[in-house]
Amino acid sequence: MSARSLTRREILVATAAAGAVGLLPGTLNAAATSSSIRPFTVNIPLEEIDELRRRIMATRWPDQETVADRSQGVQLARLQEIVRYWGTKYDWRKAEARLNALPQFMTEIDGIDIHFLHIRSKHTNALPLIMTHGWPGSVFELLQTVGPLTDPTQHGGRPEDAFDLVLPSMPGYGFSGKPRGVGWNPDRIASAWAELMQRLGYDHYVAQGGDWGAPVSSAMARQAPTGLLGIHINLPATIPADVAAVLAAGGPAPASLTEKEAVAFGSLETFYKNYRAYAAMMGTRPQAIGYALTDSPAGLAGWMYDYNNGEPERLLSKDEMLDDVTLYWLTNSATSAARLYWETMGQSVLLAPAQKTSDISLPVAISVFPEEVYRAPETWARRAYRNLIYFNEANKGGHFAAWEEPELFSAELRAAFRSLRPGH
Incomplete structure (x- = not known):
């Protein structure tokens, strides 16, 4: 693997060349046209x-x-x-080629190198979207959504459904740097992602995540950095405190639960x-x-x-x-x-401290997939997120929905974020 700094002229030349195939690296602000953002190519010896x-x-x-x-x-x-x-x-080498076919970059944020893909849509007014993978996943789990999200007209969508994509590797994952000290929790990653989007010159954007991407995206919504319009998550922290207490004690499902809540309780019992x-x-x-x-x-x-x-x-x-x-x-x-x-003190993504939903006022969208380890009921979702703008139960897909059902997953994001697009 290799990375080197480019001059401003080289960046402009690379941008023009990428534009010929519709994959613009992005408009960089004044700070980012220096060596702070470096093109990256995977080349394992x-x-x-x-x-x-x-x-x-x-x-x-x-x-x-x-x-x-x-x-x-x-x-x-x-x-x-x-x-x-x-x-x-x-x-x-086939996997390596898939990565290298897309614009990849490195930038140092908070003392650590962050690897990310940045793919701009050919459609005007595309909505910038940063998506976060989980464990044991990586940016590979998101690659099949690049086409449907950046070029929706080729995948059953409309030009106004297009997204510009930023797909970072979390610190300690993939080609990103490894933290040498403590503190790289979802809150800190969320702050780094906000800095990344600012560095790329985006003044408005949305965020998405499943698995660990859910607490990272939730932390972003709680921090509410300038420009973040809302988030979409597909593993929401919707377990009410009283239900979590019963689970921790190993007790039976409360009699007051609805049918869907009881199913959710059972899936949690199985998971834990x-x-x-x-x-x-x-x-x-x-x-x-x-x-x-x-x-x-x-x-x-x-x-x-x-x-x-x-x-x-x-x-x-x-x-x-x-x-x-x-x-x-x-x-x-x-x-x-x-x-x-x-x-996060050994807690799972469902109960990670970063997911303090009561502190989130930004719009939240949720998609539930039928083979997910935990299928959040809408009643719990509305109790957890006070500004829930979208909730849908998909008919197929599981924990790694973007990987498993990229077309369906992309359609969910188009619907979830449609009301947040500027001028809507």
């Missing part, structure tokens, strides 16, 4: 890819699970199949029983779990694959999943990414 394959082929496997289902984790035969494919047929351990382990011992994830490709693949009840197997191809796993491996970011849980 061949020896690192060869070393990954060598480690994959040398995997030392555990014995087989003692049950016939996934209750002890991803099953040995299934993971062996995936890892064998990873070491013999998977091609990282089966998958809360991920947040607990990374939230309390990210360094300890990181030793294993950093040294064993198969261990990293198993840890990431098993998350969220087999979602990768259900909705993503092997290559899509392995693009993400390989990115974590090649950037050595398993530990630095896990520390985000430690920064």
